[in-house]
Amino acid sequence: EAGVVQSPRYKIIEKKQPVAFWCNPISGHNTLYWYLQNLGQGPELLIRYENEEAVDDSQLPKDRFSAERLKGVDSTLKIQPAELGDSAVYLCASSLGQGSGELFFGEGSRLTVL
Amino acid sequence: GQQLNQSPQSMFIQEGEDVSMNCTSSSIFNTWLWYKQDPGEGPVLLIALYKAGELTSNGRLTAQFGITRKDSFLNISASIPSDVGIYFCAANNAGNMLTFGGGTRLMVKP
Numbered sequence: 001e002a003g004v005v006q007s008p009r010y011k012i013i014e015k016k017q018p019v020a021f022w023c024n025p026i027s028g029h030n031t032l033y034w035y036l037q038n039l040g041q042g043p044e045l046l047i048r049y050e051n052e053e054a055v056d057d058s059q060l061p062k063d064r065f066s067a068e069r070l071k072g073v074d075s076t077l078k079i080q081p082a083e084l085g086d087s088a089v090y091l092c093a094s095s096l097g098q099g100s101g102e103l104f105f106g107e108g109s110r111l112t113v114l
Numbered sequence: 115g116q117q118l119n120q121s122p123q124s125m126f127i128q129e130g131e132d133v134s135m136n137c138t139s140s141s142i143f144n145t146w147l148w149y150k151q152d153p154g155e156g157p158v159l160l161i162a163l164y165k166a167g168e169l170t171s172n173g174r175l176t177a178q179f180g181i182t183r184k185d186s187f188l189n190i191s192a193s194i195p196s197d198v199g200i201y202f203c204a205a206n207n208a209g210n211m212l213t214f215g216g217g218t219r220l221m222v223k224p
Binding site (some may be wrong): 004033040041042043044045056091093099100101102103104105106107108 | 118120145147154155156157158159162202204205206211212213214215216217
């Protein structure tokens with residue numbers, strides 16, 4: 001069974017440029033999460049989807065970050081424009097349901113903003 | 115927001131030693147989980163605990179859900195080099211918001 005797939009694995013951009021990350025969850029997983037992980041810290045939730053509906057986006061900086069999961073399967077996270085402080089690993093995870101906390105994570109997309 | 119205080123931040127132990135780490139909070143949670151993250155990878159679930167007082171094992175790993183529902187610990191017995199990594203506690207509240215601790219970095223000397 002394929003795991004959570006993320007791309008790109010690495011991205012280096014200059015500040016003020018846009019960037020997008022893609023995630024394909026495990027087949028059949030209705031809940032999809034985007035987490036931000038700064039160096040030396042635990043993951044922090046950015047947004048959670050139940051199918052195509054964003055049910056928790058309170059931590060998403062909406063002035064520059066956006067996300068979508070149009071058909072309730074794969075998802076895209078976008079940053080426009082990127083700032084130096086956005087350098088981090090962006091983790092996507094999926095789960096069968098929203099209550100268990102049993103998440104399956106992708107390998108992450110490491111962003112470096114110069 | 116809710117915070118999970120994880121300790122120690124790092125441990126450097128000899129192969130074969132037992133390891134203990136814990137996670138505390140001022141908030142009550144419904145579920146406690148422990149994840150491990152290797153370099154360049156996403157976290158992987160090790161153990162999930164769903165009931166206060168529950169003690170669960172997974173091979174050499176043992177974890178407990180604190181009776182107050184505000185803490186959890188993870189023990190690793192007879193550590194081996196592949197136990198190296200960062201261990202994160204995580205907890206789920208009634209609103210289904212999963213919060214992660216800051217991690218414990220484990221280093222094992224062969």
